[in-house]
Amino acid sequence: MVRVSGLASGMDIDQIVSDLMKAERMPIDKMKKQKQTLEWQRDDYRSMNLLLSDFNNLAFNMTLQSSYSSKTVSSADETKVKAAATSSAGNASYTLSNVTMATAAQTISTSIDSSMDPTKSLWSQRGSMDSSVWTEKTVEQAAITLSADTSTVKLAKGAVSAVNQNTGTLNSISVTTDGTSKAYTVRIGTAAGTINSNEVFINEDTGEMTFGTTLTSGSTIEAFSYQQNVLNFSMTTYDSTGKATGNIQDGGSTPFEFDGSTSLNTLLTQISNSKVGISAFFDEGTNKVVMTRKDTGNLSSVDSPDGSNMVFSGAFLTTGFLQLAGNAKGTDAKFTLNGLETTRKSNTFTTGGVTYTLQNNFTGDVRVNVSNDTQKVFDTIKDFVTKYNELIEKINGKITEERDRNYQPLTDQEREKLTDKQAEQWDDKAKSGLLKGDTILSSGLNQMRSNWYASVSGVSGAFSQLTDIGISTSANYSDRGKLVIEGDGTKLKEAIEKDPQSVMDLFMKSGSTTSEKGIVRRLRDTITQTVSKVEQRAGRSTWTSEQFLLGRNLKSVNSQITSFESRLTQIEDRYYRQFTAMEKAIQNANAQSAQLSQYFS
Numbered sequence: 001m002v003r004v005s006g007l008a009s010g011m012d013i014d015q016i017v018s019d020l021m022k023a024e025r026m027p028i029d030k031m032k033k034q035k036q037t038l039e040w041q042r043d044d045y046r047s048m049n050l051l052l053s054d055f056n057n058l059a060f061n062m063t064l065q066s067s068y069s070s071k072t073v074s075s076a077d078e079t080k081v082k083a084a085a086t087s088s089a090g091n092a093s094y095t096l097s098n099v100t101m102a103t104a105a106q107t108i109s110t111s112i113d114s115s116m117d118p119t120k121s122l123w124s125q126r127g128s129m130d131s132s133v134w135t136e137k138t139v140e141q142a143a144i145t146l147s148a149d150t151s152t153v154k155l156a157k158g159a160v161s162a163v164n165q166n167t168g169t170l171n172s173i174s175v176t177t178d179g180t181s182k183a184y185t186v187r188i189g190t191a192a193g194t195i196n197s198n199e200v201f202i203n204e205d206t207g208e209m210t211f212g213t214t215l216t217s218g219s220t221i222e223a224f225s226y227q228q229n230v231l232n233f234s235m236t237t238y239d240s241t242g243k244a245t246g247n248i249q250d251g252g253s254t255p256f257e258f259d260g261s262t263s264l265n266t267l268l269t270q271i272s273n274s275k276v277g278i279s280a281f282f283d284e285g286t287n288k289v290v291m292t293r294k295d296t297g298n299l300s301s302v303d304s305p306d307g308s309n310m311v312f313s314g315a316f317l318t319t320g321f322l323q324l325a326g327n328a329k330g331t332d333a334k335f336t337l338n339g340l341e342t343t344r345k346s347n348t349f350t351t352g353g354v355t356y357t358l359q360n361n362f363t364g365d366v367r368v369n370v371s372n373d374t375q376k377v378f379d380t381i382k383d384f385v386t387k388y389n390e391l392i393e394k395i396n397g398k399i400t401e402e403r404d405r406n407y408q409p410l411t412d413q414e415r416e417k418l419t420d421k422q423a424e425q426w427d428d429k430a431k432s433g434l435l436k437g438d439t440i441l442s443s444g445l446n447q448m449r450s451n452w453y454a455s456v457s458g459v460s461g462a463f464s465q466l467t468d469i470g471i472s473t474s475a476n477y478s479d480r481g482k483l484v485i486e487g488d489g490t491k492l493k494e495a496i497e498k499d500p501q502s503v504m505d506l507f508m509k510s511g512s513t514t515s516e517k518g519i520v521r522r523l524r525d526t527i528t529q530t531v532s533k534v535e536q537r538a539g540r541s542t543w544t545s546e547q548f549l550l551g552r553n554l555k556s557v558n559s560q561i562t563s564f565e566s567r568l569t570q571i572e573d574r575y576y577r578q579f580t581a582m583e584k585a586i587q588n589a590n591a592q593s594a595q596l597s598q599y600f601s
Helices: 013-061 123-128 264-273 374-399 412-416 420-431 439-453 490-498 500-508 519-538 549-599
Strands: 071-075 081-085 092-100 106-108 134-141 150-154 160-164 172-177 180-189 199-203 208-215 224-237 254-259 278-283 288-293 310-313 333-337 340-344 348-351 354-358 362-372 471-473 483-485
Touching (some): 081 362, 374 483, 374 490, 374 500, 439 519, 500 519, 519 549
Parallel strands (some): 180 199
Antiparallel strands (some): 071 362, 092 333, 092 362, 106 288, 471 483
């Protein structure tokens, strides 16, 4: 709406209306301040719930047996045996003796021709191997449309031996340019020599086609098929149960196919990376290929008459090139553990909750001791106490923070008059004390303090109260219930060493009643209840406004603001209508005055 006012009266009507509306807007400014306060209070509640939920997650870890049953293991000679223990391991000493480590099956090829370069394609060095290793495979080459002028185009793969049209002959390849087709006679070899304009030479090693004329952009080399030389072979290995590790449809073997443009090094790398479980490499010093099972032990088929751990099929691996022996066998680890002679497929094995790793063969004795890891359990409890103290410090800080009512949320007009720094400092003051004396959080803290100090009934050991293990409340009143580990922690360490089961029960014992539950389980119950109550008041970010108290309050305030803003618009329009009427009256009076003046002039 365009308003023209003050022309007759000479008054600044816009400013007058603006000043009048400031008084009218005071109630809505109060509502917006109330809305902002509710939003800040909601956010403060949610930040407290986040702290409680994070601590609750930490408390869950304290309900796990592993937090109190950590074990430490020492080996008399770690150059021979290393060991680690789970929480289920018993405190005991174990003696290993007469150890023979497990070995992996290994086979080595015969010496390869010294001229063989493991980095070059195998097809280009086919003279070093028997022709029986190669298999011809038909490759269907799709049509190729050129994006630039060129005379050379490379096929996807090399090791080419023949090119066939649909008729199966070896005569030509067709190229279509601007709707005109031209046939190029095929020559295949390793040296191009002179290429006539109607010929195309195909390098049988690389698969590169060289045409006798330059083909223009947009030309299409029509689809054709060609014969490619590939290596086909398979390998079979077995797991510790004697089951073949390969594909069921392949009879348990793992098949491989490599085109002739593959180098020996690449072929061996792909074997090593496959699921067959063999590490393969070429040794330049001896010109031999070595293949070793990645897993140790005598791993053979349950039905194998000779117990071979690796079975090779295909001329490339056997008679035609590498001549790998098929009777390779690994050996199981043999040792005596506390007088019991036994074997394992691997040099790392677990028994009685203790994992042993054999490092060397030896005939003497090596003692391994398993005991409680007192320091680790102590550190776990100490960290939990520290996190609890941090939690109650932050919550106490919020519920005891003073509310300075001289600082109310800023309106948009008030914020514009301040610098960013001043506005930030004002907001900090206005946000303070919004949770002061909150009954939900205060009650939750009081209940958590009770959870710590109440006795745990039904424990089997010597410790039923927190003070029994050297943890008490700070004597400093300002600490507001913080926990203190007495002295340097000696009493707590002694309790863990003396009766770790009782310490564990004190913290994590299950029970049907609160008095029967361990401290941590009580804490988790209290936290869950407190979080739920806070959510009923402040909700979650995913909840709708109707689902929590402050949300409903905010919705009500928003509704009042919307209604009052509509009313303010009506009031402002009324003021402008009144001043417009005044302007018209003044204009009429001025006109009459001017007319009367004319009569007396």
